[in-house]
Amino acid sequence: MTEAGRLDARGPAGVTDGGATAGAGGLDARLVVDRGDFALDVTLGARPGEVLALLGPNGAGKTTALRALAGLTPLTGGHLRLDGETLEEPAIRRRTAPEGRPVGVIFQDYLLFPHLTALENVAFGPRCHGMPRAAARTLAAELLDRMGLADHAGTKPRRLSGGQAQRVALARALATGPRLLLLDEPLAALDARARLDVRAELRRHLAAFEAVAVLVTHDPLDATVLADRLVVIENGRPVQQGTPAEVARRPRTDYVARLVGLNLYQGEAAGHTVRLAPGLGLATTETLQGAAFVAFPPSAVTLHRERPDRGENAWPAEVAGMESHGDRIRVALTGAGPAAGLPLAADLTAVAVAELTLALGDAVWVSVGLTETHAYPA
Structure with a gap:
């Protein structure tokens, strides 16, 4: 294979790479799929060595995008280019069949x-591409060794743990030398304890992968740990993209805000205040003008039985629900008065909930720390 233990994606001898040149170009795609009842239109780009994560609620189009990249769902528009080679473009009637694409998939x-x-299992792909049996087995043994599975080469899947099976699936996907690696919820089949170890190990292998990897997940922790960049899809369209830190710091939709654990509102900024509704404004440390978002964590919220002495960033609300959230109690609230209908989440200690004697439907006052609000242009 390659030097320094890198997971080479150029393809072993005898395995086609689809005519692509290693290390050049990466992924350039506009995926347009119109099924009548659902339309996907997502533009994706990634350099070789980059891990791109697609996130979004159920039905957003993540799996459709992954299937389009693999060639399992035909494009109705747009294009798909990999390392400068056009794999699919309906306008010029070009479409490479799934088996002819330099793409590996982990389901x-x-x-x-x-x-x-x-x-x-690992040798199967190279054998299908014409590699001699002995060479395919040698390649498979090398990949299993890199995955720390040399001692399990003769083991059948039913006797493998979830983490071991995941690594075999990764080795099998890499065995054909893909220029694009697709991972569909690769950790979803694991229990919480196994996910910790396998997530760290998968990150190590992806960091060594020299081509483009695209990950579909609903788990923000998986995306944050494994990906270099995130693309958030809702209703078949990208709504936000950037590094995990950028997306987490500046969510632009309610879904993204919930994903990263923030309260998010949109309003009109004038100086240090973002007006959310008539008679309701949030004071912030930033100075802005015009349409703006303002976000803050549930831990920045405190609840009171009476209106707090300082009325800044305070409004009446009603308790809509409570549930355990780690070592805290997450209180769901619905705004009242000028904040009517405004949803809010607050994280309180069990002691604070007990002292407030909170119950469903209780009227309370909400206050948010000024220094913990973060405003940015909409």
Whole structure:
């Protein structure tokens, strides 16, 4: 394979790379899929060595995008180019069949062949591409060794742990030398304890991958740990993209705000105040003018039985629900008065909830720390 233990994506001898040149170009795609009842229109770009994560609520189009990249769902418009080669472009009637694309896929359930050993599963792809049996087995053994699975080469999938099966699936996907690696919820089949170890190990392998990787996940922690950049999709359209830190700091939709654990509102800024509704403004440390977002964490919210002495960033609300959230109690609230209907989440200690004797439907006052609000242009 390659020097310094890198996971080479150029493809072993005898395995086609679709005519792509290693290290050049990366991914350039506009994925347009119109099914009548649902339309996807997402532009994606990534450099070789970059991990791109697609996030979004159920039905947003993440899986459709992944299937379009793999060639399993035909494009109705746009284009798909990989390392400068056009794999699909409906306008010029060009479409490379899925089996002809230099693409590796790791499915949510891994889909390992149950009757084959780990070694035979990994060797399967190169054998299908014409590699001699002995060479394919040698390549498979090398990949399993890199995954720390040399001792499990002769083991069948049913005797592998979830983490081991995931690594075999990764080795199998890499065995054909893909220039694009697609991962569909790769950690979803694991229990919480296994996810910690496998997530860290998968990050190490992806960091060594020399081509483009695209990850679909609904888990913000998986996306933050594994990806270099995030693309958030809602209703078939991208609504936000950037590094995990950029997206977490400046959410632009309610879905993204919930994903990163922030309260988010949109209003009109004038100086240090963002007006959310008539008679309701949030004071911030930033100075802005015009349409703006303002965000703050649930931990920045305190609740009171009476109106606090300082009325800045305070409004009446009603308790709409409570649930455990780590070592805190998350209180869901609905605004009242000038904040009527405004949703809010507050994280309180169990002691604070007990002292306030909170119950569903209780009227309370909300206050938000000035220094913990963050405003930015909409």
